Amino acid sequence: MTMDDVKPLFSKVEHVHHLIGKKWVNLIVHVLLEEPKRFSELHTIIPEISKRMLGERLKELEECGLIRRAVIPERPVRTEYSLTDKGRELGEALGHVELWAMKWL
């Protein structure tokens, strides 16, 4: 890739890091890598985040196509969050940064 190809790509990559750098976002992705979770399950795992902020973070991740929200027609109705393929592959890539952090931070 030439620098002219690389620059627009890195501009997009910056936005991803900006999102992932927001409080709790990377951890949410990390937790969802394991398996889909309900809102209440996510909140049990990360009680430090307010429900309002958790809702906002999930919405941001959904808008970027990284997670999907599925309403499961049971009684009572269940809402489940899971990573899309795009989100799962990002989560795996972020795993390399997490390993780096375990070594260096």
Add this chain to the structure above:
Amino acid sequence: MTMDDVKPLFSKVEHVHHLIGKKWVNLIVHVLLEEPKRFSELHTIIPEISKRMLGERLKELEECGLIRRAVIPERPVRTEYSLTDKGRELGEALGHVELWAMKWL
């Protein structure tokens, strides 16, 4: 790792993504992965960035221990920027996110 171990780590990881998400930071790391560069060389490769901002970005990366600034006692004196081991390994980890971005963005 338990969630109690993971949370402080992810808090640190967020700061890394916050830094990498700043305009031009990831590209600077990417360029330095190839080989050490002088300030003027970096500015030639990324003329879109002002010299003032390039200086600020390099200082931020240096403060995080990701790059080092070496003054080479030649005539005229040369200042060269290179990645530390910590910075190189982060750059390699970020490469996985770049590959993800090439596929998905």
